Amino acid sequence: MATTTNRVLRVALRGEAILTHPRFNKGTAFTASERRAFGLTGLLPYRINTLDEQCRRAYDQLNTRAEPLRKNTFLQSLKDQNWVLYYGLLSRHLKELIPIIYTPTQGDAIANYSELFRRSEGLYLSFPEFDKMEEDFLAATKGRDIQLVVVTDSEAILGIGDQGVGGIGIATAKSAIYTLLGGIDPSKTLPVVLDVGTDNNSLLHDPLYVGWPKNRVRGKAYDRFVDRFVQLVRKHYPHSLLHLEDFGVSNAQRLLDTYRSQHTVFNDDVQGTGAVTLAALMSAVGVTKSTLADQRIVVYGAGTAGLGITRQIRDGIIAADGLLRQDANERFYLLDRHGLVTDNLPPSHVRPDVREFSRPAHEWAGYTGKEVGLLDVVKAVRPTVLIGCSTHAGAFSETVVREMAKGAERPIIFPLSNPTRLVEVRPEDANAWTDGKALMATGSPFPPCKMPNGKTYEIAECNNALIYPGLGFGAMITQARKLSDKMIIAGAQRLASLSPALKDPDNALLPDFADARTVNTEVAVAVAQQALIEGSAGVDWDVEEVRDRIAETQWIAEYPDFLYDPVKGEGQ
Template sequence: MPDCVKCSVVGADLLNNARLNKGTAFTNEERSEFGLHGLLPSNVQTIDQQIERAYDQFKQESKSALRQNAFLNGLHFQNEVLFYKLLETHITEMLPIIYTPTEGKAIELYSKIFQRPEGCFLSIDQPLDTLEETMKRCAKQDHITYIVCSDGEEILGIGDQGVGGISISTAKSNLLVLCAGLHPHKILSVGLDCGTNNQDLLNDNTYLGLKKKRVRGKQYDEFIKAFVNSAKNAFPNVTIHFEDFGISNARRVLNEYREELCCFNDDIQGTGAVTLAAILAALHISKCKLKDSKIVIFGAGTAGTGIADAIVDAMIHDQSSKQDAISRIWLVDKQGVLYDDMSDDLTPAQKPYARDASEGKDDMKSLSDVIKKIKPNILIGCSTKKDSFDQNVCEQMAENHERPIILPLSNPTKLCEAEPKDVMKWTKGKALVATGSPYPPVENNDDNKIVISECNNALVYPGIALACILSKSSKLSNKMLYAAAVALAELSPAKEDESKGLLPDVEHVRSVSTHVAVAIIKQSVEEGLSKNENIPKGEDIKEWVEKNQWSPEYKKLVKE
């Protein structure tokens, strides 16, 4: 009985089981069979009626986004299917509540507003040989195919949040279910508690994590290694998603394990792929080629170097040499353009992009100087330095190129390099713009409204996750990431109408994720990385992917 679910619990225990609970939607037959008469009002309702009620309750909390976040979390603990169906129905409105920016505030207050645990808590102080059993216990005997983990060091632009980092893992997991149809019972959200350097948390009596400075060095590396090995042993073919690790560990950990198993860092690879997609869509309009472009990236941290790597891989795909591709990218950080005589201060990710110090650094002390001398056609902001793309910078971009590509990606909005309306005003409507946070449409000079796309990782990483799971890929290759970016760019509304966004609206994220997943699966098969022999060929792949996606629908319960 494929549309039925076996159930061994009855009565109040069933109503308290979020995975099985239907609330007022239990049929009279189910109420009789599972001892629910008297525990529910007599009127049997549809899920649509339940959504109407839940949405009204959500709107009643409209004065506080944090209270709306708490309401949705409460619904998740009560009725899993209804939670995801409500989000699916109102995705554009609710995405900022269950993820950035509201989830960031909830994470900051994690220990103060804590009510009940969710996910798997692993501590660097626990015996390493207990990690596997701990994860199995938290997985509730489910066949886990995807793990989202965070050590909480660099959360959503708000820094070290210690044990509160578990909530970024659970938030990402919820988006994987919502956006790509991953089965909620096959994802494990993991918090890796390694201490915290956030003194406010260490001084807080309510703080729930380890009350110690963040552990680094050999002990940290041994903990991560034990975690990865335990995950592989407990859940064969699992994909591990590293989220919001600090700059000193994010790329290092990814590089350590990406050849060993299928793993992914959204801050590096997801940001790179979605930004590359926006660039490819914009280049289609500007009639420029990527391999002929000059790119300035303002902010050379995890995101900035991840974007640079994605661009280099794309240029190599277009027959550029790696050396030539790197030469077309200028990384600018707090010390200015990165040069090779700064090597002691550069991270391993930054060093390949360091310019020859003989290029004339004295001429490029400010971002404006860089734009004036380099004349880039693409300017990307990952600096969290508000208003750094000022009028002078934007006017120079428009003076140098007919359709400059300007991407102020820092979020939240209070940290954005420029307001889209200002960019459009200063470039006289010439700029092609996408941002890291949602913005309303901007009126252009001809009174047309220009849609400003949000360069949201949620447009790409759910599809990547879905593809890794279904293909059973042994690793996530650079070519698979490039395939994801190209697939997303193919869906650009601006290709048909330049007033539309460079990227699809998040409202369509489910179909976007399917499209992205299909492209990645094909690439995995082509490279010989897929271990799934049941993948169909040709056009049948999309239908096969859709059949393997989970949807929030009530199933008939039958006694086990």
């Protein structure tokens, strides 16, 4: 089938201009006829390389860098030179290099952004330049068909907190994952940072900091700035997907709720984390031969991720098992820094968006006057599912895990906190404390565990990248007016259906990350089909043709053939 890369592309650039443009540069892969047409015969060495040969050379160069952060900067430099080579190299070494360009190494790159700064990437919209926002936006997008906008205000970056203007690094990384795993043309993506200041004192006192060196803007001024940006996206690219990334806990859900009815908006921290966790849980209940509604679910950590997971699983229970919203809410027990969330806690201890999951105080009358802790809840509730989103290392202690195992034949334990050092329990410990009975998924990669029967248990990685590129691509290709809850659940169900554990209960709950491109394509198909079914799509397709439409549209890392056209060519 045709793709967006194996076609003839008319290009207006010649000589140094095409060699320094990452979208069009082929380096030593320019053919003899292209070298003559584009004035490159004296600018390149004689021999012509294939993309495979270029990837082998780049991989060897990469491996001369021992530290992950140095590998990260090498790959960033490669992307600045040649998109096809960059994505071609990543696709050939997917499991090895995703942790380099994304979590956890990208967090280090972002934390050191000002020190590592070499050249700009994406769009920087700074609060002091509010009045120039539309001018700057149009200058960055002139002549481009933008289908994906990834935006952050950098307040809650990858578990390392407020990183100011350095958050552009997470927007570019997410955009790259959309291309690598979802098949979105990189020329149609726009990473954006909203530089509204920072409350990170180390940045404010760093003479090399490249962002706006003021404390973070909040309140109405912040809302006006964000709204101005969103309205520009809606005005100039009404069919694009707006991906909100790493906004703080006070803004993430609020902004999603504000804009998701106005535009196709997605928040990966809320919806992506929730969707991949829902898929893992669907797989686990398939192993236990139970239903989502049968579960008693303890969520340890009620921040943006914890609440997003709770809501997504709740919506999955409603969709799969037909429960009413309140009945589904009653399957959950949420804990935060004040202990179990109950309806008698003072307003200062419970965020408004968490309150609907508060447990009735009378259930815990024996605990009056003190916090109800995790062990208390596990003893009283006998949960079947324990989810950690707390960044509280070791919170799922041996006592807690063994107590849980008393009330569940196959305890479902998801310690999802990142980075690895902050995980609530290490899988090998949970495996040992449950005598190999635990069904597990983690937020970071972990090695397999040995089970008492001698088999090896693969730990599923609850990585958002297994689902969010497909969710986004499915919405974009259908020009959906919104990314609905049903579309997200359809994607989660498709991901769950690909679980290796459904064939072997001792296998991983989610597909191997090496298959992430294929998995995301399946997710995109399910999402696009659901958009058509529910009538939110902006295209008039039959459900049966979705798969072919996606195959025809996905961008892949291959060099197209170039024709020199100074009049109608791209890149002018």
